[in-house]
Amino acid sequence: MEALLPAGRTVGVIGAGVMGQTILRGLIDRGLLARDSAWAVTKTRASGEKVAGALGIRVAQDYNALVADADILLLCVKPAQAEKVMAALRNAGLHPETLIVSILAGVSIERLESLLGTENPVVRAMPNTPCVVGEGMTVICGGRAATPEHLTLARHIFSPVGKCLTVEESYFDAITALSGSGPAYMYLILEALADAGVRVGLPRDLALTLVSQTMLGAARMVQQTGRHPAALRDDVTTPAGCTISGLLMLEDGKIRSVLARAVEEATRTVAQVGRAK
Numbered sequence: 001m002e003a004l005l006p007a008g009r010t011v012g013v014i015g016a017g018v019m020g021q022t023i024l025r026g027l028i029d030r031g032l033l034a035r036d037s038a039w040a041v042t043k044t045r046a047s048g049e050k051v052a053g054a055l056g057i058r059v060a061q062d063y064n065a066l067v068a069d070a071d072i073l074l075l076c077v078k079p080a081q082a083e084k085v086m087a088a089l090r091n092a093g094l095h096p097e098t099l100i101v102s103i104l105a106g107v108s109i110e111r112l113e114s115l116l117g118t119e120n121p122v123v124r125a126m127p128n129t130p131c132v133v134g135e136g137m138t139v140i141c142g143g144r145a146a147t148p149e150h151l152t153l154a155r156h157i158f159s160p161v162g163k164c165l166t167v168e169e170s171y172f173d174a175i176t177a178l179s180g181s182g183p184a185y186m187y188l189i190l191e192a193l194a195d196a197g198v199r200v201g202l203p204r205d206l207a208l209t210l211v212s213q214t215m216l217g218a219a220r221m222v223q224q225t226g227r228h229p230a231a232l233r234d235d236v237t238t239p240a241g242c243t244i245s246g247l248l249m250l251e252d253g254k255i256r257s258v259l260a261r262a263v264e265e266a267t268r269t270v271a272q273v274g275r276a277k
């Protein structure tokens with residue numbers, strides 16, 4: 001695969017937590033980014049040492065001297081840190097052509113650009129944690145100064161760790177609630193179904209294996225066949241069989257409206273998170 005950047009150009013990750021490290025690992029492991037072309041920032045020295053040991057890259061707490069030479073800066077701090085980090089970047093003499101890529105949930109492009117106060121190209125992204133296993137789902141959108149080339153560059157950052165799509169920013173809160181938070185919903189459903197297996201007499205580890213592989217297989221069926229989930233569900237549902245009995249119990253428990261209300265509430269919350277200082 002082609003390198004993300006020409007030799008000698010650098011990517012800085014501000015906030016090397018779960019997501020920051022995952023994205024860096026995806027790029028480094030696939031040979032898209034040389035270790036000496038990457039650096040990262042943590043708040044505390046203790047976590048910085050762990051990240052440096054795990055990824056074999058330079059990790060700093062004071063990044064003032066590193067910013068000016070970076071070609072791409074990936075912001076992976078919590079949304080509440082947005083104001084502080086943007087001010088630090090501006091004061092550190094950010095190069096006007098450096099691409100800023102933010103994964104901060106709920107923080108709009110308009111807010112990022114206004115906090116930054118420069119004309120730098122900005123791309124907003126929303127990945128999810130399955131990026132850790134190369135099965136992430138990321139969406140991106142560009143700000144005022146972002147060109148199609150900047151969006152292509154941003155796609156190259158997230159494609160090594162899963163799927164990446166360009167979407168309108170107006171979808172971001174809903175997408176954050178659906179695929180950003182989505183893995184947590186899936187884990188809850190997975191755990192509940194494994195419990196159900198235990199209830200009908202299966203050992204827990206066997207139940208968990210059966211359920212997780214079934215969830216994976218069902219998702220792949222939807223992706224690879226392109227068929228509607230309802231049509232695939234009908235294939236499993238024999239007249240007077242056990243599947244229709246189970247499905248009717250799920251409908252009695254209002255599973256559809258519970259899931260819809262969960263995503264609706266998460267969408268409302270994400271808008272508030274992004275506005276919080």
Ligand SMILES: NC(=O)c1ccc[n+]([C@@H]2O[C@H](COP(=O)([O-])OP(=O)(O)OC[C@H]3O[C@@H](n4cnc5c(N)ncnc54)[C@H](OP(=O)(O)O)[C@@H]3O)[C@@H](O)[C@H]2O)c1
Binds near residue numbers: 042104
């Ligand atoms: N987790 C998800 O599923 C997910 C999905 C999509 C998007 N996001 C977004 O990704 C961002 C990061 O989430 P995360 O789960 O990766 O968080 P995290 O694991 O808590 O990582 C945050 C990182 O930021 C560092 N940090 C804190 N304050 C800083 C500062 N002022 N300057 C520089 N670095 C600082 C922390 O350092 P220390 O370790 O030393 O404190 C840590 O390395 C959030 O904005 C979130 O909205 C998360």
